[in-house]
Amino acid sequence: MKEDYYEILGIDKSASAAEIKKAYRKKAIQHHPDKNPGDTKAEEMFKKAAEAYEVLSDPNKKQRYDQYGHAAFDGAGGFGGGSGHMNMDDIFSQFGDIFGGAFGGGGGFSGFGGFGGGGRARVKGSNLRIRVKLTLEEIANGVEKKVKVRRKIQADDVTYKTCPTCNGTGQMMRVTNTILGRMQTATTCNSCGGAGEVIDKRSSEADGQGLVVKEETVSIKIPAGVVEGMQLKVTGKGNEAPGSNGISGDLLVAIEEQEHNTLKREGDNLHFDLYVSIAEAVLGTSKEIDTVTGKVRIKLEEGIQSGKILRLKGKGIPSINGYGQGDLLVHINVWTPKTLNKEQRDFFERMVGDDNFSPNPEKNDKSFFEKVKDMFS
Incomplete structure (x- = not known):
């Protein structure tokens, strides 16, 4: 079972938002690869902290996590959905600024892919967004959807060279005079956007x-129990980034629930309105009804009353949690x-005043409001 994000960061x-950021920075610095060279456990904790912060720092993701737990992101396929398979480059490209000057010039680290003191950034491609319509049956059982996406990818014959403006560092140094003396600050290169190449x-x-655009x-693996408006993420299936060292954006998938006929x-929970005739209610009958796993037959007892609610356990939607x-x-x-025809009318006229046709609710026959209360409890 995955660890709770709040426990990973040591917060409640x-x-x-400020406390979440502070807790993440503390954990990230504690387990930073530069501080723990060759320590796989520290690296794993570093990734877990980044994953927890990526979710809890986003108000929408935090709300979904608080409501559904890790299951809110099952099937999301990558970073941002609680996959646990973090990429170091993703972490530093998105959260490197949080480390401030603790490590190198740009919050990077020396042991992985050139993120050290140079501060060269990995550019990330833009995200794509789509909506996927699901039937109630697909929501109940989970489904794998194949969708066609038009995304930008690098052309086969494109080549890159070192950015002449920043000499491949991805940063420009600027010196300003202040009352405290000369201050040197680093800013992202405008020519290459921090990638270090053009x-x-x-x-x-x-x-x-x-x-170029390619279809x-x-x-997309969609877990059972998703709800309308929930957003899943497929990592790396957005637009590719320019440059030889960029990373692809993500595909954001919004869930749309189609209305069911019955x-x-x-x-x-699911609700089904079953209509029966007076004769069927008096004599009892069996009826076939729809469920998300197919049709089932239920038996109605003699004298069943209108408004009665029959509960079929476990025939609803699986919990996303x-x-x-x-x-x-x-x-x-x-x-x-x-x-009514004449014969039917004559029959009911004879029944007027008959004790069997006079309302006589028993103590265990619940009122409408009691039934509604039970339904929502």
Whole structure:
């Protein structure tokens, strides 16, 4: 079972944004690779802290995590969804500024891919966003969707050269005079955007960044129990970044729930309106109803009352948190005919005043408000 993000950072759920950032910086510096060379446990803790901060520092992700736990990001396929397979370059490209001057010139580290004192940044490509429509059956069972995405990738014949403005460092040094003396600060190079390189040659089909648009089929694993508006992330399936050392953006997938013909969803529970005739209600019957796993037949006892709710345990939607499965609530509605022939009318006229047809609720027959209360409890 994955560790709780709050426990990883050593904070509680009421922690403010500033406290979350402070806790992450403390953990990151403690387990930084430069401070713990060759220590795989420290590196793993460094990644876990970054993963926890990536979620808790984002108000939307934090809200989903507080509500659904790690299951909110199952199937998201990468960093930002709690995958646990963090990439060091991703961490430093996104959170390097949090370390300040603790390590090198740009918050990087010397042991991995040139992030040391030079501060050269890895440019990340832009994210893509799509909506995926799911049926209630797909939501209940989980599904793998294949979607076509038009994303920017590097052209095959594009080549790069060292940025002449910053000489490949990705930064420009600026000296300013202050009342405290001369201060030297580093800023991102405007010519290369911090990548340290610019385009040398490109084809006519490529844009100014050396990218071309290509359609690609992407497979998305969607866990059971997702809800309308939930967003999953497929790492690395957004637009590629310019340069030979960039990293791809992500594909953000928003969930859209399609309306079911007969079932209505309420959280993890489902509702089904079952209409029966007066004769069926009086004599009892069996009826076939829809569920998300197929049709099932239920038996209705003699004298069943309109408004009665039958609960089918475990026939609802699985919890996104993995805490069991919701129920299917079958609402009984006795249908009163609007027109009668002479024989039918004569029969009911004879029944007026008959004790068997006079309302006589028992003590255990719940009122409408009690049924609604039970339904939501």
